[in-house]
Amino acid sequence: xxxxxxxxxxxxxxxxxxxxxxxxxxxxxxxxxxxxxxxxxxxxxxxxxxxxxxxxxxxxxxxxxxxxxxxxxxxxxxxxxxxxxxxxxxxxxxxxxxxxxxxxxxxxxxxxxxxxxxxxxxxxxxxxxxxxxxxxxxxxxxxxxxxxxxxxxxxxxxxxxxxxxxxxxxxxxxxxxxxxxx
Numbered sequence: 001x002x003x004x005x006x007x008x009x010x011x012x013x014x015x016x017x018x019x020x021x022x023x024x025x026x027x028x029x030x031x032x033x034x035x036x037x038x039x040x041x042x043x044x045x046x047x048x049x050x051x052x053x054x055x056x057x058x059x060x061x062x063x064x065x066x067x068x069x070x071x072x073x074x075x076x077x078x079x080x081x082x083x084x085x086x087x088x089x090x091x092x093x094x095x096x097x098x099x100x101x102x103x104x105x106x107x108x109x110x111x112x113x114x115x116x117x118x119x120x121x122x123x124x125x126x127x128x129x130x131x132x133x134x135x136x137x138x139x140x141x142x143x144x145x146x147x148x149x150x151x152x153x154x155x156x157x158x159x160x161x162x163x164x165x166x167x168x169x170x171x172x173x174x175x176x177x178x179x180x181x182x
Contacts, residue, residue: 009132010133010160010166010167011057011166011170013160013161014160014161014166014167014170014171015170015174016161027042027045027046027049027056029042029058029072035058035060035071035072035098035100036100036111036114038058038072038100039056039057039058039100039101039102039111040102040104040109040110040111042056042058042102043055043056043102043103043104043109044104044109046104047104047105047106047109053103053104053105053106054103054104055101055102055103055112055170055173055177056101056102056104057099057100057101057102057166057169057170058072058099058100059074059097059098059099059100059165059166060072060073060074060097060098061074061095061096061097061135061139062095062096062097062098063090063093063094063095063121064093064094064095065093066090070086074135078134078135083125083134083135083137083138084125086121086135086138087121087122087123087124087125087138090121091121091122091123091124091138092120092121092123093120093121094118094119094120095118095119095120095121095139096116096117096118096119096165097116097117097119097135097139097164097165097166098114098115098116098165099113099114099115099116099165099166099168099169099170100113100114100169101113101114101169101170101172101173103173103176103177110176112172112173112176112177113168113169113170113171113172113173113174113176114169114172115165115166115167115168115169115172116165117141117163117164117165117168118141118142119139119140119141119142119144120139120140121138121139121140122137122138122139122140122146122147124138125137125138126138126146126147126149126150128149128150129149130148130149136148136149137149141159141163141164148164
């Protein structure tokens, strides 16, 4: 469940072949919780909202040298600073995306998958945008020389369906849920 169209498109591609419906439900995000606590709460709230088993995810961008920054407040930091302001503050630093996926079936709520994607923050903002996922214009994954938004189609598709944090976390979650809870 997500309200972010970019994430929804990405998750549909990752879970292609599974019978999964992506729904948009606005959920309260209490920022004082740990990443895992937040995802479990969102999973329970999402289950209450739709009355069916749900996956939820939360992704944060974490920059080395800053405690939990922007972390669970990535959207707020983007809205306040914009990418140019963020690059001024964090450009050149090591960083990672962390995704936590939760599952709730009404009886059980679990952290079903976690994964990270390491890299660094670019010193400039890539002009090419990717709707709904602004940090991809400044995040350079390990082993690459340009931000994700500047990837060619082949690398871009591979990154989104196999290599990135969200793809890895959802594959772990799908394996756990479809092989152990069914």
